[in-house]
Amino acid sequence: MATEILMPALSPTMEEGTLAKWLVKEGDEVSSGDIIAEIETDKATMEFEAVDEGTIGKILIEEGAEGVKVNTPIAVLLEEGESADDIDSATSNAPAPQADTASESDAADSAPKAAPATAKAPDAPKPDQSPDWPEGTETKKQTVREAINAAIAEEMRGDQTVFIMGEEVAEYEGAYKITQGLLDEFGAKRVIDTPITEHGFAGIGVGASWGGLRPIVEFMTWNFAMQAIDQIINSAAKTLYMSGGQMGSPIVFRGPNGAAARVGAQHSQDYAAWYAQVPGLKVVQPYSAADAKGLLKSAIRDPNPVVFLENEILYGKSFEVPVLDDFTIPFGKARIARDGSDVTIVSFGIGMTYALEAAEKLAEDGIDAEVIDLRTLRPMDHDTVIASVMKTNRCVTVEEGWPVASIGNHISAVLMERAFDYLDAPVINCTGKDVPMPYAANLEKLALTSTDEVIEAVRKVTYR
Amino acid sequence: MTTRKSAKKPNVSADELKAYYRDMLLIRRFEEKAGQLYGMGLIGGFCHLYIGQEAVVVGLEAAAEEGDKRITTYRDHGHMLACGMDPKGVMAELTGREGGYSRGKGGSMHMFSTEKDFYGGHGIVGANVPLGAGLAFADKYLENNRVTFTYFGDGAANQGQVYETFNMAALWDLPVVFVIENNQYAMGTSQQRSTSSPDIYHRGEAFGIPGDMVDGMDVLAVKEAGDKAVAHCRAGKGPYILEIKTYRYRGHSMSDPAKYRTREEVQKMREEKDAIEHVRDLLLSGKHATEDDLKAIDKEIKGIVSDAADFSKDSAEPAEAELWTDIYTDIAPQNA
Numbered sequence: 001m002a003t004e005i006l007m008p009a010l011s012p013t014m015e016e017g018t019l020a021k022w023l024v025k026e027g028d029e030v031s032s033g034d035i036i037a038e039i040e041t042d043k044a045t046m047e048f049e050a051v052d053e054g055t056i057g058k059i060l061i062e063e064g065a066e067g068v069k070v071n072t073p074i075a076v077l078l079e080e081g082e083s084a085d086d087i088d089s090a091t092s093n094a095p096a097p098q099a100d101t102a103s104e105s106d107a108a109d110s111a112p113k114a115a116p117a118t119a120k121a122p123d124a125p126k127p128d129q130s131p132d133w134p135e136g137t138e139t140k141k142q143t144v145r146e147a148i149n150a151a152i153a154e155e156m157r158g159d160q161t162v163f164i165m166g167e168e169v170a171e172y173e174g175a176y177k178i179t180q181g182l183l184d185e186f187g188a189k190r191v192i193d194t195p196i197t198e199h200g201f202a203g204i205g206v207g208a209s210w211g212g213l214r215p216i217v218e219f220m221t222w223n224f225a226m227q228a229i230d231q232i233i234n235s236a237a238k239t240l241y242m243s244g245g246q247m248g249s250p251i252v253f254r255g256p257n258g259a260a261a262r263v264g265a266q267h268s269q270d271y272a273a274w275y276a277q278v279p280g281l282k283v284v285q286p287y288s289a290a291d292a293k294g295l296l297k298s299a300i301r302d303p304n305p306v307v308f309l310e311n312e313i314l315y316g317k318s319f320e321v322p323v324l325d326d327f328t329i330p331f332g333k334a335r336i337a338r339d340g341s342d343v344t345i346v347s348f349g350i351g352m353t354y355a356l357e358a359a360e361k362l363a364e365d366g367i368d369a370e371v372i373d374l375r376t377l378r379p380m381d382h383d384t385v386i387a388s389v390m391k392t393n394r395c396v397t398v399e400e401g402w403p404v405a406s407i408g409n410h411i412s413a414v415l416m417e418r419a420f421d422y423l424d425a426p427v428i429n430c431t432g433k434d435v436p437m438p439y440a441a442n443l444e445k446l447a448l449t450s451t452d453e454v455i456e457a458v459r460k461v462t463y464r
Numbered sequence: 465m466t467t468r469k470s471a472k473k474p475n476v477s478a479d480e481l482k483a484y485y486r487d488m489l490l491i492r493r494f495e496e497k498a499g500q501l502y503g504m505g506l507i508g509g510f511c512h513l514y515i516g517q518e519a520v521v522v523g524l525e526a527a528a529e530e531g532d533k534r535i536t537t538y539r540d541h542g543h544m545l546a547c548g549m550d551p552k553g554v555m556a557e558l559t560g561r562e563g564g565y566s567r568g569k570g571g572s573m574h575m576f577s578t579e580k581d582f583y584g585g586h587g588i589v590g591a592n593v594p595l596g597a598g599l600a601f602a603d604k605y606l607e608n609n610r611v612t613f614t615y616f617g618d619g620a621a622n623q624g625q626v627y628e629t630f631n632m633a634a635l636w637d638l639p640v641v642f643v644i645e646n647n648q649y650a651m652g653t654s655q656q657r658s659t660s661s662p663d664i665y666h667r668g669e670a671f672g673i674p675g676d677m678v679d680g681m682d683v684l685a686v687k688e689a690g691d692k693a694v695a696h697c698r699a700g701k702g703p704y705i706l707e708i709k710t711y712r713y714r715g716h717s718m719s720d721p722a723k724y725r726t727r728e729e730v731q732k733m734r735e736e737k738d739a740i741e742h743v744r745d746l747l748l749s750g751k752h753a754t755e756d757d758l759k760a761i762d763k764e765i766k767g768i769v770s771d772a773a774d775f776s777k778d779s780a781e782p783a784e785a786e787l788w789t790d791i792y793t794d795i796a797p798q799n800a
Contacts, residue, residue: 009504041719043721070505195628195635199628204629211598211602235595244568245793303796
């Protein structure tokens with residue numbers, strides 16, 4: 001059957017073009033791959049090849065024609081044994097499908113699933129505030145370092161496919177001594193020293209997670225993971241979606257995050273807001289030793305990629321940890337670290353240090369602050385924050401990261417949307433300053449947020 | 465080292481030759497159809513065709529065993545067809561329909577099949593190289609004697625993470641064949657303009673990884689080189705590099721006018737070096753097949769491609785609810 005040759009779309013954005021030149025004439029035989037015409041698109045002049053073999057029966061659009069719409073028939077191709085007389089029968093058969101070209105506005109429209117505005121103030125959510133361990137459970141003092149080490153060791157004992165890789169994790173026993181004793185217990189097959197090559201070993205870790213293993217990839221610090229961020233986001237976070245659900249990446253990326261002390265701009269960055277923005281990742285930033293342990297065990301078992309942001313200053317800090325055979329904490333559940341009624345202070349990670357100190361000092365002045373530790377930043381427990389703000393009507397957020405597009409900004413937006421009528425004051429975000437981290441001791445102190453800043457913010461929102 | 469060429473009288477059966485012919489022709493006809501559907505607006509975005517390079521994947525698939533893995537970059541349609549993925553599912557992914565391998569959510573550059581051990585389909589040049597080594601790492605860890613074919617181009621060979629990976633793959637003796645499909649142009653930049661030393665297969669030497677240069681327009685030479693590389697990996701000797709010299713007839717992507725090379729250069733490759741014509745000649749001159757036999761194969765392929773195209777048009781667009789699925793999973797993956 002004679003087939004129409006249609007004006008092709010030769011770029012993602014082309015809607016019409018100029019038929020610059022025919023390189024064949026009526027009666028010429030062509031086979032697939034032969035260049036038959038030159039077509040000017042919105043970007044360039046392109047050579048247009050025949051797909052099928054046959055004879056050019058008729059040229060429908062003369063060369064030089066401008067503004068030829070995509071999918072307009074431009075010539076008719078005859079198969080072996082057909083003559084030009086067959087042309088009429090072909091012309092109405094060819095489909096001229098109209099492509100649905102997704103425009104940028106379509107993509108933007110579909111992104112947020114915003115609820116329509118309603119006149120009535122929403123009811124308070126009822127978040128799960130069950131305790132992390134049963135009442136009466138024995139606890140013991142443990143540092144965050146010991147808790148993380150124990151979580152890794154327990155999970156490696158329970159699952160032969162769990163292994164840990166990173167710089168200095170094996171023979172050196174960890175640059176921050178997190179992996180102490182692991183090489184001895186599990187051997188070099190499962191506790192693997194890597195060369196200094198973050199991009200490469202992050203990618204190898206993701207590939208191994210697709211091959212049936214559960215890697216724990218330690219970054220000596222998260223600052224170095226910027227070398228590897230393409231593998232974390234493009235490979236680990238997006239593959240489940242891109243594969244239509246076929247392939248997840250059960251991998252944990254972990255290491256110390258944020259400022260330590262006097263290590264300068266390149267070693268002092270908080271990545272909470274960066275990673276919390278990425279669908280497909282789960283993001284954890286624990287404060288206490290119990291949270292570090294329970295959440296890391298959950299992370300290692302999770303079939304999705306988890307970014308686990310620790311803190312060097314917290315490594316040596318001790319907390320009560322329950323003595324249980326198998327203690328885990330689910331993701332997406334914030335912890336009310338201190339009950340209060342006058343203001344809600346929301347924080348996570350080392351920010352909790354300032355939040356809790358501020359709350360104690362404020363109590364001396366009769367201001368009763370509720371302090372919420374988010375613990376996981378993705379999924380984030382909005383409900384616990386909203387329920388608390390509906391009670392206190394005021395909110396201050398605390399983090400060490402930069403102020404623009406911060407976790408605090410996000411919480412402010414959620415409160416605007418879901419608890420607007422309950423707010424008696426604007427939400428204040430206490431954050432790190434909008435500067436690279438300076439080295440000088442006095443300047444570094446100024447660059448971070450502080451207990452005093454939190455107290456000042458609380459006084460502002462409580463008008464006291 | 466000289467370019468490996470298959471012997472004049474290849475030690476290969478008629479059935480094998482016919483299978484190579486068929487598999488290469490399937491890729492070519494499929495890609496021509498994809499180009500046509502792109503022209504009709506049914507395929508959107510980026511679409512990178514494999515026409516001209518067919519012998520690379522067909523030759524290497526002939527060297528693979530059941531359970532071996534493969535991973536590649538964004539010029540991936542040929543790899544998927546060669547490892548036995550369904551042309552309908554591939555074409556329907558190109559048109560962004562629910563019948564596609566990723567249910568329309570991946571597109572031309574992002575398809576996967578755990579069933580066929582095809583691990584994508586990756587859009588960031590060079591990023592699939594450590595991923596492939598990671599698959600090999602898992603195989604070594606699980607002691608299952610599998611080999612991973614990690615494909616990338618001459619352009620990707622200039623990415624730093626490739627050398628990070630070479631180092632670790634050699635250090636840990638990972639069973640991975642690094643397949644450099646050297647089609648001589650990294651998008652529009654010829655190899656002479658992008659590469660200080662033209663012989664990429666030498667680049668493993670610094671890490672102790674052996675490498676061969678292979679004529680990628682000769683499927684038998686590719687198969688022979690693949691056998692050697694796979695045997696090396698399976699023997700526990702670590703990675704192997706194959707630089708396979710090939711040529712893409714079409715532009716980098718559908719919207720590439722290919723002004724960086726002459727029409728004569730392309731025409732010369734097509735007329736003198738075409739991989740499918742080469743096997744066709746072997747089949748006919750060796751009296752392994754008649755013109756009628758080959759016509760029958762052509763007809764079969766035409767039918768498969770036409771069915772795939774029909775399926776890709778008839779399959780519905782994904783349901784709107786699909787926007788929100790497959791971001792997280794609750795299901796623990798099975799150990800491979």
